[in-house]
Amino acid sequence: MKQFYVAIGALIEKEDQYLVLRRSPEKDVGANLWEFVTGRLEEEEDPAIGVLREVKEEVDLDVEVIMPINTSFFYRGSKEYPMVFIVFWCRYIKGEIKLSWEHTEYKWVSLDEAINSEELGLFRKGFTIIKKLKEFLPKDFKL
Amino acid sequence: MKQFYVAIGALIEKEDQYLVLRRSPEKDVGANLWEFVTGRLEEEEDPAIGVLREVKEEVDLDVEVIMPINTSFFYRGSKEYPMVFIVFWCRYIKGEIKLSWEHTEYKWVSLDEAINSEELGLFRKGFTIIKKLKEFLPKDFKL
Numbered sequence: 618m619k620q621f622y623v624a625i626g627a628l629i630e631k632e633d634q635y636l637v638l639r640r641s642p643e644k645d646v647g648a649n650l651w652e653f654v655t656g657r658l659e660e661e662e663d664p665a666i667g668v669l670r671e672v673k674e675e676v677d678l679d680v681e682v683i684m685p686i687n688t689s690f691f692y693r694g695s696k697e698y699p700m701v702f703i704v705f706w707c708r709y710i711k712g713e714i715k716l717s718w719e720h721t722e723y724k725w726v727s728l729d730e731a732i733n734s735e736e737l738g739l740f741r742k743g744f745t746i747i748k749k750l751k752e753f754l755p756k757d758f759k760l
Numbered sequence: 761m762k763q764f765y766v767a768i769g770a771l772i773e774k775e776d777q778y779l780v781l782r783r784s785p786e787k788d789v790g791a792n793l794w795e796f797v798t799g800r801l802e803e804e805e806d807p808a809i810g811v812l813r814e815v816k817e818e819v820d821l822d823v824e825v826i827m828p829i830n831t832s833f834f835y836r837g838s839k840e841y842p843m844v845f846i847v848f849w850c851r852y853i854k855g856e857i858k859l860s861w862e863h864t865e866y867k868w869v870s871l872d873e874a875i876n877s878e879e880l881g882l883f884r885k886g887f888t889i890i891k892k893l894k895e896f897l898p899k900d901f902k903l
Contacts, residue, residue, distance in 0.1 A: 619765075619800075619801070619802060619803040620763040620764060620765055621763060621764055621765075621766050621801070621844075622762075622763055622764075623764050623766070623844050657762075658762070658764070658833075658844065659762060660762040660842070661833060661842065662833060663831070663832055663833045664831040664832070664833065664844060665831055665832075684829070685828045685829070685830070685831050685846075686827070686828065686903070687828065687903075688806070688807040688808055688828050688846055689806055689807070689808075690801075690804060690805060690806045690807065699803070699804065701764075701766050701801065701807060701844070701846075703828075703831055703844075703846065746903050749903060750903075753896045753897050753898065753901070754896050754897075755896065758896070760829070760830075760889055760892060760893075
């Protein structure tokens, strides 16, 4: 029976813009690449709670979870780190962005900018999903 | 850095009815309780692929994933089995139900029956979420 590390990601929405960040050159994996807030689940942690903690740690914002939107499997760097990745669509509540050592830059982008951004690479998938959901769900929707 | 087992669940919809199953008396955990299809993710498996495999193994149906709807953390039986649970809303495609040794009975129930069913216990949460999403999403929606 196989065990995994669990990674969580947050696509943070604020007035129809989404937060993307550039990974620090000191990161062991994916240095300098653009991404959204991601991190690893801690012991005994509920994923939807862990994602709030990660957002607080990485950008110092308070957000709420709208819903989980995507899951995937990958190896982080090497075969020793099998990861299941759960991405949550989140909504900004309050706070001013303060970056941690993990990122050097941030910007707020529209859904279409994110979807068409080559620098976001595989991270674009989540934005495509949100676009699909927003066709139908009301502006203040939350599970 | 903590590792988890990953469990996946499938809320299978067929003409506005949902599949629930009674766990076999031989199960080490939760014997005789009602649930939906659940199972454990295998090595290198994408959760949205693993859930299709589990559905096939447990009830022999072909389904498609509509979207992930809920995640949680729990211990399965003992502290040795920390589990992250990912629940997917799925749509029936084809097949006749054939139960495995893991279940003794099944039935198709409406969303409201599931939400009000005491025998489903904690498994009711996912049905409440689907009810909320179905207020807005078209009948054939799929991420």
